[in-house]
Amino acid sequence: MNKKYELIYEGKAKKIFSHDDPDKVIIEFKDDATAFNALKKAKFKGKGKLNCLISARIFELLIKENIPTHFIEIKNENKMIAHKIKVIPLEIVLRNIAYGSLCKQTTINSGTTLAKPLIDIYLKNDELNDPLLTKDRIELMNIISSKDLNFITDLTLKINNILKIFFKNIQLQLVDFKLEFGYDIKNNILLGDEISPDNCRFWDLNQKNDTIVSLDKDRFRNDLGGLIEAYSEINRRINDFI
Numbered sequence: 119m120n121k122k123y124e125l126i127y128e129g130k131a132k133k134i135f136s137h138d139d140p141d142k143v144i145i146e147f148k149d150d151a152t153a154f155n156a157l158k159k160a161k162f163k164g165k166g167k168l169n170c171l172i173s174a175r176i177f178e179l180l181i182k183e184n185i186p187t188h189f190i191e192i193k194n195e196n197k198m199i200a201h202k203i204k205v206i207p208l209e210i211v212l213r214n215i216a217y218g219s220l221c222k223q224t225t226i227n228s229g230t231t232l233a234k235p236l237i238d239i240y241l242k243n244d245e246l247n248d249p250l251l252t253k254d255r256i257e258l259m260n261i262i263s264s265k266d267l268n269f270i271t272d273l274t275l276k277i278n279n280i281l282k283i284f285f286k287n288i289q290l291q292l293v294d295f296k297l298e299f300g301y302d303i304k305n306n307i308l309l310g311d312e313i314s315p316d317n318c319r320f321w322d323l324n325q326k327n328d329t330i331v332s333l334d335k336d337r338f339r340n341d342l343g344g345l346i347e348a349y350s351e352i353n354r355r356i357n358d359f360i
């Protein structure tokens with residue numbers, strides 16, 4: 119990385135660097151993987167590049183469908199250029215099928231198809247272990263206006279409609295995913311972060327029986343092995359289709 123690009127922020131899976139244009143940033147996707155609030159850590163060579171490519175394709179698809187996102191263009195292998203945003207400290211999770219934490223915290227059986235998508239909102243705060251919020255708690259903390267929160271949840275439902283169809287076409291079931299949003303310099307709300315197998319659950323629909331084959335970070339969370347193979351398969355199917 120050229121010296122003049124200053125590291126602004128380093129997260130668990132990405133680094134954010136300054137850009138010549140102060141309204142833009144460079145996002146570098148790392149090979150690091152973490153799970154269970156970083157209690158479990160590993161490195162997978164090539165993961166950063168795959169997540170950068172997959173995210174770029176998905177952002178392009180969403181932009182075509184008039185979803186405002188921070189994505190501008192790919193810079194190289196594992197870096198993209200994006201609009202600088204002030205990240206809203208909320209993790210918006212949308213679930214089509216019950217799995218993961220939803221099944222640990224409720225009596226809903228794992229694998230249940232939900233009658234309508236469920237949106238769960240968590241506080242983006244590692245120290246507090248990203249707790250599940252309520253609308254009233256969000257209001258109490260003054261994180262976001264109810265108008266902007268409604269805008270974000272509506273956008274999340276629209277994104278789900280686009281992505282569910284897209285992934286079905288490439289034989290993937292979109293089980294759930296996590297989104298993050300932020301404000302650009304003009305105070306517009308943009309979709310930020312990434313959309314990749316790190317923050318989405320994808321089940322392979324190319325299976326003859328009902329066995330669940332995860333092609334996402336569950337391969338790491340649940341010690342299934344074959345993470346890079348799974349991410350490469352997602353990337354291959356996306357590129358073959360587009």
Ligand code: UDP
Nearest residue numbers: 211217218219220294295296316317318319
């Ligand atoms: N997720 C994420 N970051 C988090 C928590 C969840 O990207 O800090 C994603 C996760 O990959 C999945 C969805 O959000 O696609 C729902 O995750 P869940 O709440 O079931 O948590 P988990 O079972 O992963 O602990």
